Amino acid sequence: MLKPNLSITIGDVTLNNPIITASGTFGFGREYGEYIDLNQLGGIAVKGLTLEPRLGNKTPRIAETPSGILNSVGLENPGVKAFIKNEIPFLTQYDSKIIANIAGSTVDDYLKMVEILNDTLVDLFEINLSCPNVREGCLAFGSSKDGVYRVTKAIKEIAKKPIIIKLTPNVTDITSIALGAQEGGADAISLINTITGMKIDIKTKKPVLHNNTGGLSGPCIRPIAVRMVHQVYQTVDIPIIGMGGITNLEDALEFFIAGASAVMIGTYHFMDPYVSEKVTIDLLKYLVDNNISDIKQLIGSLILHE
Ligand SMILES: Cc1cc2nc3c(=O)[nH]c(=O)nc-3n(C[C@H](O)[C@H](O)[C@H](O)COP(=O)(O)O)c2cc1C
Numbered sequence: 001m002l003k004p005n006l007s008i009t010i011g012d013v014t015l016n017n018p019i020i021t022a023s024g025t026f027g028f029g030r031e032y033g034e035y036i037d038l039n040q041l042g043g044i045a046v047k048g049l050t051l052e053p054r055l056g057n058k059t060p061r062i063a064e065t066p067s068g069i070l071n072s073v074g075l076e077n078p079g080v081k082a083f084i085k086n087e088i089p090f091l092t093q094y095d096s097k098i099i100a101n102i103a104g105s106t107v108d109d110y111l112k113m114v115e116i117l118n119d120t121l122v123d124l125f126e127i128n129l130s131c132p133n134v135r136e137g138c139l140a141f142g143s144s145k146d147g148v149y150r151v152t153k154a155i156k157e158i159a160k161k162p163i164i165i166k167l168t169p170n171v172t173d174i175t176s177i178a179l180g181a182q183e184g185g186a187d188a189i190s191l192i193n194t195i196t197g198m199k200i201d202i203k204t205k206k207p208v209l210h211n212n213t214g215g216l217s218g219p220c221i222r223p224i225a226v227r228m229v230h231q232v233y234q235t236v237d238i239p240i241i242g243m244g245g246i247t248n249l250e251d252a253l254e255f256f257i258a259g260a261s262a263v264m265i266g267t268y269h270f271m272d273p274y275v276s277e278k279v280t281i282d283l284l285k286y287l288v289d290n291n292i293s294d295i296k297q298l299i300g301s302l303i304l305h306e
Pocket of ligand 1: 022023024025047048049071073075101128166192193194216217218219221243244245246264265266267268
């Protein structure tokens, strides 16, 4: 059998394979590049960028939970200009696509960042409408269909790269929000971001995180993420990038079967820095062993019970 086709296309950009590292869990790739071959990845979604540098929230900002973590990092990042100067030259050495994850407090913030990044070698924009850990944050746009529609449309009008709209799971009906993104002109949807949670220190009676609440991620959220990908797949026609608790090939396959065209791997990097490379290698082997010539044959292949 010929080598199976693993490539997927978002807008006019084709990724060599559908395994992408999730924003905020892989930095700008430098540290992980010491462990794995970054060329093996379909894409790298970089840490969420803001117009100005941010120090993030006060510590403690990570707490362990059963099968996951709560984080309230609060978008610590060097700012978009430092990213362009210091990180893009490093990332362009590799075949994997560069996905700039963008966060803002106002629609204007997003538009300014897109303008600044339009003429760089970034391949795709991932618009984070879901950051739960920033008080003045973007969650305000991400939790209503109309908010998502408006910000997506405004960005799409000026963006020179395909746009992926990243959705928050902290909503009542994920499908209407996804429709807002599609109607606004999104090239793809990524989901899920973290689920808001709290952990309490019973001795002090205070929350463990200084921010009081944080975003839950890791294997504990995977069933929720798979369910949401399934629901969104039944609602929209644009590609879906699924994530939430992926630790190995089997987990990734659940997302493809539910309807994801690509997956992102996040928190598990903190347990195993090789995980994304391993899943990429294992996926190719799985397709060969099962005589599947194209990853697209798997996407949305779910058979529901009658
Ligand atoms: C420490 C940490 C930082 C994160 N920072 C961002 C971020 O800057 N932008 C973003 O869109 N998502 C961010 N996320 C969310 C992840 O990209 C991902 O959506 C979520 O963690 C679910 O996937 P996982 O369970 O595989 O980690 C962050 C997650 C963690 C754990």
